[in-house]
Amino acid sequence: MGRQPHVLVIPLPLQGHVAPLMKLSHKIVDHGIKVTFVNTEFIHAKVTASMAVKGEEKNPIRLVSIPDGLEPGDDRNDALKLTQSMLKVMSVHLKDLIEKINQSNDDDQISCIIADTTVGWALEVAEKMGIKRAALFPAGPGTLAFQLRITKFIEDGIIDIKGNPIINNLIWLSKEIPAWSSTELPWSCPGDSKMQNVLFEYCTFRVNHFKLCNWLLCNSFYELDPPACDLIPGIIPVGPLLLGNQLGSHAGSFWPQDSTCLTWLDKQPVGSVIYVAFGSLTTFSQQQFDELALGLELISQPFLWVVRSDITDGPLAEFLHVFRTRINDRGMIVEWVPQEKVLDHPSIACFLSHCGWNSTLEGISMGVPFLCWPYFADQFHNKSYICDAWKIGLGLIPDENGFITRHEIKTKIETLLSNYVIKTNALKLKEMAKKSVTEVGSSFNNFESFIEQIKH
Incomplete structure (x- = not known):
């Protein structure tokens, strides 16, 4: 009998990123795999507080935290400041955390890291430590297919190196996929150029990090958007990631839910x-x-x-x-x-x-x-x-x-x-x-196959 796999999951510290990775974690735990979920200290405090309000039973997922490098009073809505701080300090803290877990118990070794695609530095840490790597893209396959073509859009003179449109035209990936308006790109942030620059940097870095992962998961299902899925080599749609009827499971909510x-x-x-x-x-x-x-x-x-x-x-x-x-x-x-x-x-x-x-x-x-x-x-x-x-x-x-x-x-x-x-x-x-996540559905099969590969 081999040792039980142990997966470490790390999201971007935003509600829309923590939630799908928490839902994925619940699905993984259901397959008898140990999961440790890493939030920043600030977000960890929010999640545990909202769970306490809900009177959560013992969580099957182990929740741990590492610092984001900011001071307690700093404004975490300042995306630029938070991003720079995370890049500077979090990879070191993540490496230390993994080493600590690995040394504490021989049966507890981290066998795979699943990182949000926006925290690619976690995949870099995993690669250097020789740990298997999966990335979860928390948005739709159309957005992912578009981001994978950023370099080509720059070469073709459609956008400049800062992601600003050079020509105000519609941008098509294929005739089956809705076009993008040049003023509404995946990093567009009307009226907030600083935030827009941060988002564009995320999108460009992300493309390089995809090369580091053994698996590229996506929170969608193939039948929802076959043309976009077909444009992405190796994509594994495993969605929709829902809590469904998993009683007592918690989607990592930052606020107490009013039932x-x-x-x-x-x-x-x-x-x-x-x-x-x-x-x-x-x-x-x-x-x-x-x-x-x-x-x-x-x-x-x-x-x-x-x-x-x-x-x-x-x-x-x-x-x-x-x-x-x-x-x-x-x-x-x-x-x-x-x-x-x-x-x-x-x-x-x-x-x-x-x-x-x-x-x-x-x-x-x-x-x-x-x-x-x-x-x-x-x-x-x-x-x-x-x-x-x-x-x-x-x-x-x-x-x-x-x-x-x-x-x-x-x-x-x-x-x-x-x-x-x-x-x-x-x-x-x-x-x-519904069909995609029930037995023999496309996402069901993709997820089962992913679990089998993690176990071996």
Whole structure:
């Protein structure tokens, strides 16, 4: 009997990256493989605090942490500062952690490292230490195929060496894949050039790190986007990575999840609730936030709205107090929810979303139509897939001042809810997603084969 494999998993310290890697870890643990999950100290504290609120039973995954190099009071929303600090210190701490684990017990040796593709330095550490390496790309295969062609786009004069478009044209990878607008690239960050530079650097570094991994996993399923998957050598789609019914398992949430919304949803008519959630990073100006609230107020349907405390820089508590009184019991506003359970609830009618990849996959898996309001990076192109390729949603269109108005929100929701074709397409995709992860499905087979290879 050989020693039990021991996998070390390391994500980028952002909610949208920790969640899929945590879900993957739960799947790996179910196959009798030991998993140690490495967060930064700052994120580790958040995750363990939100688990304590939930009254989590003993976690089958061992959670450990290493420093990110910043001081406790530093602003971790400063992407440039955080990235530079992580690059400088985290690889050394990771190496020390692995050595410590390997020395502590002969049966505990790390046999494989699974790293988020945005923390390629972890793959470098693993390679130097002679440990097997897998990378998980947490976004869609279309985005990955696009990033793999960055060098070619620069050579062809489509973008410059900083990722800025040279010509304002549509960029096509193939006629089957929706085109990218030159102002909405996977690293586009409207109004924030510093963040855009950080994102572009991530994308360019990432390409070199792919060469270091033995396996390239992707949180998607082949049937969702065959043309993009076919453009990526060696891609292994293992998604959708969902918690499903794994009771007690925790998706590494940074905030305590408010499950009271599920009881509220139980009281609403089937297919009546507008679910509104913009992920962990989207922020709004006060004016745009007010417009969204007024749009929800104009609709005669019940709504569940996730409002993080940092979603706008305005006086949020005061605004929400007044707004709640106006809408009475028709809407529920919470800070964070168990999103898979919400989307799977029979009372949900549609999902007003920023189109982050995790939200996109979860909505697809639950068969929910989308109303798209992308914020940055790959979200613009996810919207193109949702509206143009899969035809499971509609996009919100800004007015001449760049605002999404209350009337646009009201009109689009009404149009979406009466669109039978979109609803039917959403249910078809749900079946396809379900099939891919059940026995003999494409993602199921890919994952089983990956597990077998790790074990040997």
